Structures are given as structure tokens and as C-alpha cells.
Amino acid sequence: MTEETHIKWLERMEQDSRTKQQAFMNDIARRLKRPRTTEAPTHPYRGAPDYWQEFQWSSVERIDQFTANFQSAGGHVFRMADMDEAKAFIVNKANEMLARYILRQNVSELASLRLEEELADTRVSVWNTNLQEAWKARAAEADIGIVIADYAVAYTGSITVLSSADKGRSVSLLPTALIAIIPLERLKTRLGEVLIDFDEAGQSGLPAGIHFISGPSRSADIENDLTIGVHGPGIVFALLVG
Numbered sequence: 256m257t258e259e260t261h262i263k264w265l266e267r268m269e270q271d272s273r274t275k276q277q278a279f280m281n282d283i284a285r286r287l288k289r290p291r292t293t294e295a296p297t298h299p300y301r302g303a304p305d306y307w308q309e310f311q312w313s314s315v316e317r318i319d320q321f322t323a324n325f326q327s328a329g330g331h332v333f334r335m336a337d338m339d340e341a342k343a344f345i346v347n348k349a350n351e352m353l354a355r356y357i358l359r360q361n362v363s364e365l366a367s368l369r370l371e372e373e374l375a376d377t378r379v380s381v382w383n384t385n386l387q388e389a390w391k392a393r394a395a396e397a398d399i400g401i402v403i404a405d406y407a408v409a410y411t412g413s414i415t416v417l418s419s420a421d422k423g424r425s426v427s428l429l430p431t432a433l434i435a436i437i438p439l440e441r442l443k444t445r446l447g448e449v450l451i452d453f454d455e456a457g458q459s460g461l462p463a464g465i466h467f468i469s470g471p472s473r474s475a476d477i478e479n480d481l482t483i484g485v486h487g488p489g490i491v492f493a494l495l496v497g
Contacts, residue, residue, distance in 0.1 A: 303447055312444045317409040318495060321442060324412025325493055328470030335496045341436055342368045344494060345401065348434065349377055354398035358382060358430060361421035364403050365436075382423045391425050400430035400488065404437040406449045407493070411469065414493060415449055418464030427466060432490040435468065439497030 284291040312320060322332040335341045345368070349357060357379045359365045371379045380393060394400065402422070406415035414435050418424040427433055443449055453461060472487030 307445070308447065310445060312409060314439070314442075317442050317444055318439070321407060321409040321412055321493075321495070324409070325414075325470060326412075328412055330412075330470035330491045330493055332493045332495065335494050338364070338368065338436075338496060341494050341496050342370070342373070344492075345370060345399075345434055346373045348492065349374055349399060352398060352432065354432075356380070356393075356397050357399045357401065358394055358397040358426055359401040360403060360423075360426055362403055365401060370401075382426050383420055390423060391429070394423070394425035394429035397430035399432045399434060400426045400428075401434045402427050402436070404435050404441060404493075407437045407442045408444075408446050408449060409442060410445050411467075413446070414468040416466045416468060417462040418466070419462055424464045424466055427468060428487050430488055432492070433468070433488040434492045434494065436494045436496055439495055442495065 280291060318334070325332050333344060335344065348354075354374075354377050357370065357374070357377055359370070359379065359381060361382045361384060366381075380388075380397075382394075383390060402416050404414045405417045407413065408415070414437065416422070416424070416427050416435070427435070453465065468491065471489050471491045
């Protein structure tokens with residue numbers, strides 16, 4: 256086949272494909288009993304409308320809505336007055352689950368809990384404190400991962416965790432169970448309140464990873480059989496602190 260013949264063959268194949276595509280779309284319009292739309296619809300505004308930008312819940316409403324939405328996705332939510340209560344919850348849950356290995360982020364809020372002193376029979380590791388350690392493998396072995404949420408969104412029931420050298424994404428993605436501490440001042444009404452900070456930061460100011468967690472890992476792509484914990488923690492505890 257010469258180059259010219261090959262080009263003509265490709266052009267004919269493309270034309271046949273476009274003809275079949277048009278026939279397919281026309282058939283859909285016929286079955287729906289409405290004319291085909293061939294031009295993109297006009298958008299009177301860019302981004303979220305003003306009424307949505309102004310939409311806000313009170314602190315109590317944010318707590319209630321986050322709790323309802325997170326629990327509906329299979330997560331567990333607990334209110335804590337302060338970090339001492341959060342520490343007591345973590346210690347009790349680790350003992351209840353017979354946890355042998357816990358991995359936490361390398362942040363000051365978690366360091367101040369001094370979990371190592373309270374959990375004598377449980378190994379507590381701190382992410383990225385030893386550069387020779389295979390931290391992804393350690394995260395996969397962990398019974399519990401502990402993180403501090405950077406944000407949380409009441410409307411979607413989501414926790415936002417950012418990645419950095421001290422806050423590896425594996426801490427929230429690989430352990431069997433996840434405990435996320437959410438300071439109440441970081442609980443927002445809308446997702447847009449979180450995303451705007453990333454827009455303002457610009458490309459150079461973005462973190463290594465941005466992760467939205469809405470309950471435990473769920474998968475139902477195989478014969479619609481819902482399975483928990485396939486792609487992440489099967490148990491997620493959200494501790495609202497403040």
C-alpha cells in the first residue's frame with residue numbers, strides 16, 4: 256500500500272466513523288422525541304452562582320450535617336471537647352481493636368498526644384522520621400493510621416487531607432482503620448470554601464497531594480456487590496474536636 260493510498264484509506268475510515276456517530280446520535284434524539292442539540296449551551300455565569308457563594312450554615316448546622324452525611328457513607332463521627340478527649344478515644348479504640356501497630360503523621364498536634372507513653376503494647380511510628388524506612392510498606396502493615404484534617408466539608412461529608420514530607424498520603428490510604436481529627440474551625444459548609452484556597456495558592460503553591468475522604472473505601476464495580484475496604488481503610492473515625 257503506497258503512502259497516498261494509505262492516507263485515503265485513513266480518510267475514508269474517519270468519514271465512515273463520523274457517519275456512524277451522527278446516525279447514532281440522531282437515533283438517540285429520535286427515541287427521546289426531541290431535536291438534536293448541535294451547539295454548546297450558553298453559560299450565563301462562570302463558576303458557582305452568587306447565591307451558592309453566600310450559602311452558609313451555622314456551626315451547629317455544620318456539625319449536624321457533616322455527621323449525617325459522613326455516617327450515611329459508612330463512617331463514624333464523634334464529638335470531642337478537646338485533644339485530651341481525642342487522645343483517650345484513640346487509646347481506647349487501639350486497645351479495643353487489639354492494634355499492634357499505629358502510624359501517624361509527623362505533626363505537632365499529634366506529637367503532643369504522646370501516644371507512645373499510653374500504648375505500651377502497641378508500636379507507634381511517625382511518618383518519615385527515618386529516611387531508611389520503607390514507609391509505604393509500614394503504612395500497609397498498620398492497624399490504624401492517624402491524621403489531622405486540613406479541612407472538612409459539611410455539605411458533602413468529606414475530610415480533606417493534604418500531603419507533604421511530614422504528612423504522607425499513605426497514612427490515610429493504607430492502614431486497616433483511619434482516625435481523622437478535625438478541629439472544628441476547619442469544618443466548612445461548602446467544598447468551594449476549600450477549593451478557593453488552592454486556586455489562590457497557584458500552581459507553585461499546591462501541596463503534593465489533595466485527598467478527599469468521605470467514609471471508608473467502598474467498591475461495587477464487580478457485579479454490583481458492595482465491598483468495603485478494597486482501596487483504602489475499611490473503618491474511618493472522624494473526631495470533631497473543639
